[in-house]
Amino acid sequence: xxxxxxxxxxxxxxxxxxxxxxxxxxxxxxxxxxxxxxxxxxxxxxxxxxxxxxxxxxxxxxxxxxxxxxxxxxxxxxxxxxxxxxxxxxxxxxxxxxxxxxxxxxxxxxxxxxxxxxxxxxxxxxxxxxxxxxxxxxxxxxxxxxxxxxxxxxxxxxx
Amino acid sequence: xxxxxxxxxxxxxxxxxxxxxxxxxxxxxxxxxxxxxxxxxxxxxxxxxxxxxxxxxxxxxxxxxxxxxxxxxxxxxxxxxxxxxxxxxxxxxxxxxxxxxxxxxxxxxxxxxxxxxxxxxxxxxxxxxxxxxxxxxxxxxxxxxxxxxxxxxxxxxxx
DNA sequence: CACGATTGAGTTGTGCACAATCTAATCGGG
DNA sequence: CCCGATTAGATTGTGCACAACTCAATCGTG
Numbered sequence: 001x002x003x004x005x006x007x008x009x010x011x012x013x014x015x016x017x018x019x020x021x022x023x024x025x026x027x028x029x030x031x032x033x034x035x036x037x038x039x040x041x042x043x044x045x046x047x048x049x050x051x052x053x054x055x056x057x058x059x060x061x062x063x064x065x066x067x068x069x070x071x072x073x074x075x076x077x078x079x080x081x082x083x084x085x086x087x088x089x090x091x092x093x094x095x096x097x098x099x100x101x102x103x104x105x106x107x108x109x110x111x112x113x114x115x116x117x118x119x120x121x122x123x124x125x126x127x128x129x130x131x132x133x134x135x136x137x138x139x140x141x142x143x144x145x146x147x148x149x150x151x152x153x154x155x156x157x158x159x
Numbered sequence: 160x161x162x163x164x165x166x167x168x169x170x171x172x173x174x175x176x177x178x179x180x181x182x183x184x185x186x187x188x189x190x191x192x193x194x195x196x197x198x199x200x201x202x203x204x205x206x207x208x209x210x211x212x213x214x215x216x217x218x219x220x221x222x223x224x225x226x227x228x229x230x231x232x233x234x235x236x237x238x239x240x241x242x243x244x245x246x247x248x249x250x251x252x253x254x255x256x257x258x259x260x261x262x263x264x265x266x267x268x269x270x271x272x273x274x275x276x277x278x279x280x281x282x283x284x285x286x287x288x289x290x291x292x293x294x295x296x297x298x299x300x301x302x303x304x305x306x307x308x309x310x311x312x313x314x315x316x317x318x
Numbered sequence: 319c320a321c322g323a324t325t326g327a328g329t330t331g332t333g334c335a336c337a338a339t340c341t342a343a344t345c346g347g348g
Numbered sequence: 349c350c351c352g353a354t355t356a357g358a359t360t361g362t363g364c365a366c367a368a369c370t371c372a373a374t375c376g377t378g
Contacts (some may be wrong), residue, residue: 018281019213020289020297022191024302026210027231029188030335031309037336039311042189048364049186054178057203065326072186075327077365084363101326103372122177129180135179135301142298143183146288150190152195153287189365196366207334224356234357237333243333260343260356 015075020073039121043114049085050118052078054090057115061106063096090114194287199278202273208244209277211237212266215250216274220265222255249273 036047045053048071055070056062068078082105085091090111096102129136185242195206204212207230215221240304241264244250255261271313288295 015278015281017286017292017295021299022195022206022284023210023230024299025184025188026206026305028302028306028309029184030186030231031306031313033335035309035313036181042167046363047181047185051182063326065285071182072189073364074366076329076367079328081364097283099326099374103327119174120211122174125181128309129305130312131301131305133176136176138297139301140180140183140307142290142301143187145294146290146298147183147187147190149289150187150194150287153289154190154194154249192365205333222356233336235337235359238358240334255356258344258356262327262357 012159032125035125036121039124039128043117043121044088048073048077050121052081052085053111053114053118056105056111057118058105061104063102063104064093065102067105085111086092189232191284195280195285198283198287202249202276202280207232207236207240210281211240211244211250212270212273212277214279215266215270219316220263222261223252225232225263254270 005084014080021132021133033047036050040047042049051071052067064078067082067111068074071078082091082093086093089108091097091105091107091118093103096104131139192206195209195283199206199209202209210230211226214226218225218229223234223237224240226241230237241250241252245252248267250264250266252264255263255268290298
Protein backbone atom coordinates (compact mmCIF):
# COMPACT_ATOMS: atom_id res chain seq x y z
CA UNK A 1 0.00 0.00 0.00
CA UNK A 2 2.67 2.48 1.00
CA UNK A 3 4.79 2.58 -2.16
CA UNK A 4 2.77 1.64 -5.23
CA UNK A 5 5.06 0.49 -8.06
CA UNK A 6 4.10 3.51 -10.12
CA UNK A 7 6.06 6.16 -12.03
CA UNK A 8 9.50 7.58 -11.40
CA UNK A 9 10.85 6.30 -8.09
CA UNK A 10 13.25 9.18 -8.15
CA UNK A 11 16.53 7.89 -6.79
CA UNK A 12 16.56 4.33 -8.01
CA UNK A 13 15.32 5.42 -11.43
CA UNK A 14 18.02 8.02 -11.75
CA UNK A 15 20.59 5.50 -10.69
CA UNK A 16 19.57 2.94 -13.25
CA UNK A 17 19.31 5.50 -15.99
CA UNK A 18 22.62 6.96 -15.07
CA UNK A 19 24.18 3.57 -15.13
CA UNK A 20 22.84 2.89 -18.56
CA UNK A 21 23.64 6.12 -20.31
CA UNK A 22 27.18 6.47 -19.10
CA UNK A 23 27.78 2.81 -19.60
CA UNK A 24 26.33 2.83 -23.13
CA UNK A 25 28.59 5.67 -24.05
CA UNK A 26 31.62 3.99 -22.58
CA UNK A 27 30.80 0.74 -24.36
CA UNK A 28 30.15 2.43 -27.70
CA UNK A 29 33.40 4.32 -27.47
CA UNK A 30 35.34 1.14 -26.84
CA UNK A 31 33.48 -0.72 -29.57
CA UNK A 32 34.51 2.02 -31.99
CA UNK A 33 38.03 1.65 -30.72
CA UNK A 34 37.99 -2.03 -31.58
CA UNK A 35 36.76 -1.47 -35.13
CA UNK A 36 39.29 1.27 -35.72
CA UNK A 37 42.02 -0.90 -34.31
CA UNK A 38 41.51 -3.50 -37.01
CA UNK A 39 40.84 -0.94 -39.75
CA UNK A 40 44.04 0.92 -38.88
CA UNK A 41 46.26 -2.09 -38.35
CA UNK A 42 47.53 -1.93 -41.94
CA UNK A 43 48.58 1.67 -41.42
CA UNK A 44 50.22 0.93 -38.07
CA UNK A 45 48.25 3.73 -36.48
CA UNK A 46 46.25 3.76 -33.29
CA UNK A 47 42.96 5.56 -33.25
CA UNK A 48 44.23 8.68 -31.45
CA UNK A 49 47.23 8.77 -33.78
CA UNK A 50 44.79 8.60 -36.71
CA UNK A 51 42.90 11.56 -35.26
CA UNK A 52 46.10 13.56 -35.05
CA UNK A 53 47.02 12.64 -38.62
CA UNK A 54 43.57 13.74 -39.81
CA UNK A 55 44.05 17.14 -38.25
CA UNK A 56 47.39 17.49 -40.02
CA UNK A 57 46.04 16.21 -43.33
CA UNK A 58 43.17 18.67 -43.19
CA UNK A 59 44.80 21.75 -41.74
CA UNK A 60 48.48 21.47 -42.57
CA UNK A 61 51.48 22.29 -40.35
CA UNK A 62 50.56 23.77 -37.00
CA UNK A 63 51.79 24.06 -33.42
CA UNK A 64 51.14 21.32 -30.89
CA UNK A 65 48.72 23.58 -29.05
CA UNK A 66 46.46 23.90 -32.10
CA UNK A 67 46.26 20.14 -32.49
CA UNK A 68 45.39 19.88 -28.82
CA UNK A 69 42.59 22.40 -29.15
CA UNK A 70 41.07 20.62 -32.13
CA UNK A 71 41.18 17.23 -30.43
CA UNK A 72 40.66 18.52 -26.90
CA UNK A 73 43.81 16.77 -25.79
CA UNK A 74 46.50 18.20 -23.54
CA UNK A 75 50.26 18.14 -23.93
CA UNK A 76 50.60 15.23 -21.57
CA UNK A 77 48.77 13.08 -24.10
CA UNK A 78 49.96 14.72 -27.29
CA UNK A 79 53.68 15.05 -26.62
CA UNK A 80 54.44 11.32 -26.45
CA UNK A 81 51.90 10.54 -29.19
CA UNK A 82 53.55 12.98 -31.59
CA UNK A 83 56.96 11.65 -30.63
CA UNK A 84 55.87 8.17 -31.65
CA UNK A 85 54.56 9.48 -34.96
CA UNK A 86 57.85 11.28 -35.47
CA UNK A 87 59.93 8.20 -34.83
CA UNK A 88 57.64 6.35 -37.26
CA UNK A 89 58.80 8.91 -39.84
CA UNK A 90 55.36 10.43 -40.45
CA UNK A 91 56.09 13.94 -39.18
CA UNK A 92 58.73 16.33 -37.90
CA UNK A 93 58.61 18.64 -34.91
CA UNK A 94 60.61 21.83 -35.09
CA UNK A 95 60.86 24.83 -32.79
CA UNK A 96 59.23 27.87 -34.28
CA UNK A 97 61.62 30.66 -35.23
CA UNK A 98 59.48 33.61 -34.12
CA UNK A 99 58.36 32.03 -30.86
CA UNK A 100 60.88 29.65 -29.37
CA UNK A 101 58.26 28.22 -27.00
CA UNK A 102 56.19 26.88 -29.85
CA UNK A 103 56.81 23.64 -31.74
CA UNK A 104 55.52 23.34 -35.28
CA UNK A 105 54.36 19.89 -36.36
CA UNK A 106 54.74 19.16 -40.06
CA UNK A 107 54.04 15.99 -42.02
CA UNK A 108 56.84 14.34 -43.93
CA UNK A 109 56.28 13.11 -47.48
CA UNK A 110 55.67 9.71 -46.00
CA UNK A 111 53.05 11.18 -43.69
CA UNK A 112 51.30 12.93 -46.56
CA UNK A 113 51.43 9.76 -48.63
CA UNK A 114 49.71 7.78 -45.90
CA UNK A 115 46.57 9.81 -46.55
CA UNK A 116 45.88 7.86 -49.72
CA UNK A 117 45.97 4.57 -47.90
CA UNK A 118 43.74 5.99 -45.15
CA UNK A 119 40.94 6.88 -47.55
CA UNK A 120 39.37 3.45 -47.30
CA UNK A 121 39.09 3.59 -43.53
CA UNK A 122 35.98 5.78 -43.20
CA UNK A 123 34.02 3.53 -45.50
CA UNK A 124 34.91 0.48 -43.49
CA UNK A 125 33.85 2.22 -40.32
CA UNK A 126 30.59 3.43 -41.83
CA UNK A 127 29.83 -0.10 -42.96
CA UNK A 128 30.58 -1.48 -39.52
CA UNK A 129 28.38 1.12 -37.87
CA UNK A 130 25.58 0.17 -40.23
CA UNK A 131 23.25 3.02 -39.36
CA UNK A 132 21.21 5.25 -41.67
CA UNK A 133 22.54 8.75 -42.18
CA UNK A 134 19.61 10.30 -40.32
CA UNK A 135 20.42 8.41 -37.18
CA UNK A 136 24.08 9.26 -37.42
CA UNK A 137 23.24 12.93 -37.66
CA UNK A 138 20.81 12.73 -34.75
CA UNK A 139 23.38 10.90 -32.70
CA UNK A 140 26.08 13.39 -33.48
CA UNK A 141 23.84 16.28 -32.49
CA UNK A 142 22.93 14.70 -29.18
CA UNK A 143 26.54 13.86 -28.43
CA UNK A 144 27.75 17.34 -29.15
CA UNK A 145 25.07 18.87 -26.97
CA UNK A 146 25.92 16.43 -24.22
CA UNK A 147 29.63 17.16 -24.43
CA UNK A 148 29.03 20.91 -24.31
CA UNK A 149 26.79 20.54 -21.27
CA UNK A 150 29.23 18.29 -19.46
CA UNK A 151 32.17 20.54 -20.20
CA UNK A 152 30.21 23.59 -19.09
CA UNK A 153 29.00 21.88 -15.91
CA UNK A 154 32.40 20.88 -14.72
CA UNK A 155 33.15 24.14 -16.24
CA UNK A 156 35.23 27.08 -15.15
CA UNK A 157 38.04 25.47 -13.33
CA UNK A 158 40.52 22.87 -14.56
CA UNK A 159 40.83 21.75 -18.18
CA UNK B 160 29.07 21.22 -65.75
CA UNK B 161 31.07 18.16 -65.01
CA UNK B 162 30.86 17.98 -61.21
CA UNK B 163 28.01 20.11 -59.90
CA UNK B 164 28.47 20.81 -56.17
CA UNK B 165 25.39 18.76 -55.43
CA UNK B 166 24.63 15.91 -53.03
CA UNK B 167 26.90 13.28 -51.47
CA UNK B 168 30.45 13.67 -52.78
CA UNK B 169 30.98 10.12 -51.68
CA UNK B 170 34.52 9.86 -50.34
CA UNK B 171 35.12 13.28 -48.87
CA UNK B 172 31.66 13.34 -47.34
CA UNK B 173 32.16 9.96 -45.73
CA UNK B 174 35.50 11.06 -44.41
CA UNK B 175 34.18 14.21 -42.82
CA UNK B 176 31.17 12.46 -41.36
CA UNK B 177 33.30 9.66 -40.08
CA UNK B 178 35.62 12.10 -38.49
CA UNK B 179 32.81 13.81 -36.73
CA UNK B 180 30.86 10.88 -35.43
CA UNK B 181 33.78 8.95 -34.03
CA UNK B 182 35.27 12.10 -32.66
CA UNK B 183 32.04 13.22 -31.04
CA UNK B 184 31.74 9.90 -29.32
CA UNK B 185 35.31 10.00 -28.14
CA UNK B 186 34.90 13.54 -26.84
CA UNK B 187 31.61 12.80 -25.09
CA UNK B 188 33.08 9.77 -23.42
CA UNK B 189 36.00 11.79 -22.09
CA UNK B 190 33.73 14.64 -21.01
CA UNK B 191 31.70 12.14 -18.99
CA UNK B 192 34.95 10.88 -17.53
CA UNK B 193 35.79 14.36 -16.35
CA UNK B 194 32.44 14.90 -14.65
CA UNK B 195 32.60 11.51 -12.98
CA UNK B 196 36.12 12.20 -11.88
CA UNK B 197 35.01 15.16 -9.81
CA UNK B 198 31.78 13.53 -8.65
CA UNK B 199 33.66 10.45 -7.47
CA UNK B 200 36.61 12.21 -5.91
CA UNK B 201 35.01 12.12 -2.45
CA UNK B 202 34.60 8.38 -2.73
CA UNK B 203 38.17 7.88 -3.97
CA UNK B 204 36.85 5.87 -6.90
CA UNK B 205 37.67 6.14 -10.57
CA UNK B 206 34.87 5.78 -13.06
CA UNK B 207 35.67 2.18 -14.04
CA UNK B 208 36.01 1.30 -10.37
CA UNK B 209 32.60 2.84 -9.81
CA UNK B 210 31.17 0.69 -12.59
CA UNK B 211 32.58 -2.43 -10.95
CA UNK B 212 31.18 -1.39 -7.59
CA UNK B 213 27.76 -0.84 -9.15
CA UNK B 214 27.76 -4.37 -10.52
CA UNK B 215 28.60 -5.73 -7.09
CA UNK B 216 26.03 -3.52 -5.34
CA UNK B 217 23.34 -4.65 -7.75
CA UNK B 218 24.15 -8.30 -8.22
CA UNK B 219 26.09 -9.36 -5.12
CA UNK B 220 29.13 -11.64 -4.90
CA UNK B 221 30.18 -13.13 -8.22
CA UNK B 222 33.24 -14.43 -10.08
CA UNK B 223 35.54 -12.07 -11.94
CA UNK B 224 34.34 -13.46 -15.24
CA UNK B 225 30.75 -12.41 -14.52
CA UNK B 226 31.82 -8.86 -13.78
CA UNK B 227 33.79 -8.84 -17.00
CA UNK B 228 30.80 -9.97 -19.00
CA UNK B 229 28.54 -7.30 -17.54
CA UNK B 230 31.04 -4.53 -18.17
CA UNK B 231 32.55 -6.05 -21.32
CA UNK B 232 35.99 -5.85 -19.77
CA UNK B 233 38.64 -8.55 -19.89
CA UNK B 234 40.82 -9.92 -17.11
CA UNK B 235 43.73 -7.78 -18.14
CA UNK B 236 41.73 -4.72 -17.16
CA UNK B 237 39.74 -6.19 -14.31
CA UNK B 238 42.43 -8.03 -12.38
CA UNK B 239 44.48 -4.97 -11.40
CA UNK B 240 41.35 -2.85 -10.95
CA UNK B 241 39.87 -5.34 -8.47
CA UNK B 242 43.20 -5.62 -6.72
CA UNK B 243 43.19 -1.89 -6.13
CA UNK B 244 39.65 -2.03 -4.79
CA UNK B 245 40.72 -4.87 -2.53
CA UNK B 246 43.69 -3.00 -1.14
CA UNK B 247 41.34 -0.06 -0.54
CA UNK B 248 39.38 -2.44 1.69
CA UNK B 249 36.18 -2.36 -0.38
CA UNK B 250 36.10 -6.03 -1.40
CA UNK B 251 37.72 -9.43 -0.97
CA UNK B 252 38.73 -11.94 -3.61
CA UNK B 253 38.63 -15.60 -2.63
CA UNK B 254 39.18 -18.75 -4.66
CA UNK B 255 35.96 -20.67 -5.12
CA UNK B 256 35.83 -23.99 -3.27
CA UNK B 257 34.07 -26.03 -5.97
CA UNK B 258 36.11 -24.63 -8.87
CA UNK B 259 39.62 -23.68 -7.92
CA UNK B 260 40.05 -21.73 -11.15
CA UNK B 261 37.34 -19.26 -10.21
CA UNK B 262 37.74 -16.27 -7.90
CA UNK B 263 34.66 -14.94 -6.12
CA UNK B 264 34.56 -11.20 -5.56
CA UNK B 265 32.62 -10.13 -2.48
CA UNK B 266 32.12 -6.64 -0.99
CA UNK B 267 33.28 -5.96 2.54
CA UNK B 268 31.05 -4.08 4.98
CA UNK B 269 32.97 -0.99 4.01
CA UNK B 270 32.24 -1.65 0.36
CA UNK B 271 28.53 -2.11 1.02
CA UNK B 272 28.49 1.03 3.14
CA UNK B 273 29.97 3.08 0.32
CA UNK B 274 26.75 2.56 -1.60
CA UNK B 275 24.96 5.11 0.58
CA UNK B 276 27.52 7.75 -0.18
CA UNK B 277 27.35 6.93 -3.87
CA UNK B 278 23.63 7.62 -4.11
CA UNK B 279 24.14 11.31 -4.77
CA UNK B 280 26.40 10.69 -7.75
CA UNK B 281 23.76 9.90 -10.40
CA UNK B 282 21.86 13.07 -9.66
CA UNK B 283 24.98 15.15 -10.04
CA UNK B 284 25.70 13.48 -13.35
CA UNK B 285 22.14 13.94 -14.60
CA UNK B 286 22.31 17.61 -13.69
CA UNK B 287 25.63 18.02 -15.49
CA UNK B 288 24.28 16.28 -18.58
CA UNK B 289 21.30 18.62 -18.53
CA UNK B 290 19.27 16.85 -21.19
CA UNK B 291 15.56 16.00 -21.18
CA UNK B 292 14.70 12.40 -20.51
CA UNK B 293 13.43 11.87 -24.06
CA UNK B 294 16.78 12.76 -25.53
CA UNK B 295 18.62 10.58 -23.05
CA UNK B 296 16.47 7.62 -24.04
CA UNK B 297 16.91 8.31 -27.75
CA UNK B 298 20.63 8.62 -27.27
CA UNK B 299 20.86 5.42 -25.30
CA UNK B 300 18.93 3.55 -27.96
CA UNK B 301 21.17 4.80 -30.74
CA UNK B 302 24.31 4.02 -28.78
CA UNK B 303 23.22 0.49 -28.01
CA UNK B 304 22.34 -0.17 -31.61
CA UNK B 305 25.66 1.26 -32.68
CA UNK B 306 27.61 -0.83 -30.19
CA UNK B 307 25.82 -4.01 -31.25
CA UNK B 308 26.54 -3.27 -34.91
CA UNK B 309 30.17 -2.50 -34.27
CA UNK B 310 30.69 -5.58 -32.13
CA UNK B 311 28.95 -7.74 -34.71
CA UNK B 312 30.96 -6.25 -37.56
CA UNK B 313 34.32 -6.87 -36.03
CA UNK B 314 32.63 -9.85 -34.68
CA UNK B 315 33.58 -13.44 -35.06
CA UNK B 316 37.25 -13.31 -34.36
CA UNK B 317 39.03 -11.82 -31.39
CA UNK B 318 37.34 -10.51 -28.26
C1' DC C 319 64.45 48.29 -18.59
C1' DA C 320 63.10 44.97 -14.87
C1' DC C 321 60.37 41.68 -12.85
C1' DG C 322 56.35 38.99 -12.03
C1' DA C 323 52.73 36.58 -14.65
C1' DT C 324 51.48 33.88 -18.42
C1' DT C 325 52.17 30.58 -22.05
C1' DG C 326 53.90 26.46 -24.89
C1' DA C 327 55.80 22.39 -24.19
C1' DG C 328 57.66 18.41 -21.80
C1' DT C 329 58.00 14.96 -17.83
C1' DT C 330 56.37 11.91 -14.20
C1' DG C 331 53.17 9.07 -12.06
C1' DT C 332 48.68 6.65 -11.84
C1' DG C 333 45.12 4.19 -13.86
C1' DC C 334 42.44 2.19 -17.84
C1' DA C 335 42.22 -0.77 -22.32
C1' DC C 336 43.77 -4.45 -24.68
C1' DA C 337 46.88 -7.96 -27.05
C1' DA C 338 49.76 -11.73 -26.06
C1' DT C 339 51.46 -15.02 -23.16
C1' DC C 340 51.44 -18.01 -19.11
C1' DT C 341 49.63 -21.20 -15.44
C1' DA C 342 46.73 -24.15 -13.13
C1' DA C 343 42.31 -26.34 -12.79
C1' DT C 344 38.64 -28.69 -15.08
C1' DC C 345 36.40 -31.16 -18.77
C1' DG C 346 35.79 -34.73 -22.49
C1' DG C 347 36.78 -38.59 -25.27
C1' DG C 348 39.00 -42.66 -26.31
C1' DC D 349 42.22 -43.57 -16.44
C1' DC D 350 44.91 -40.47 -19.32
C1' DC D 351 45.84 -36.82 -22.33
C1' DG D 352 44.58 -33.00 -25.11
C1' DA D 353 41.45 -29.08 -25.14
C1' DT D 354 39.18 -25.60 -22.77
C1' DT D 355 38.53 -22.28 -19.08
C1' DA D 356 39.44 -18.72 -15.14
C1' DG D 357 42.55 -15.83 -13.99
C1' DA D 358 47.01 -13.32 -13.78
C1' DT D 359 50.99 -11.01 -15.89
C1' DT D 360 53.57 -8.20 -19.21
C1' DG D 361 54.03 -4.71 -22.45
C1' DT D 362 52.27 -0.79 -25.20
C1' DG D 363 49.62 3.16 -25.66
C1' DC D 364 46.09 6.64 -24.19
C1' DA D 365 44.14 10.13 -20.60
C1' DC D 366 44.99 13.24 -17.23
C1' DA D 367 46.80 15.60 -12.93
C1' DA D 368 50.76 17.73 -11.09
C1' DC D 369 55.03 19.59 -11.72
C1' DT D 370 59.03 21.76 -14.11
C1' DC D 371 61.26 24.85 -17.44
C1' DA D 372 62.23 28.30 -20.66
C1' DA D 373 60.45 31.93 -23.60
C1' DT D 374 57.47 35.75 -23.94
C1' DC D 375 54.44 39.41 -22.38
C1' DG D 376 52.85 43.43 -19.54
C1' DT D 377 53.10 46.90 -16.54
C1' DG D 378 55.43 49.97 -13.57
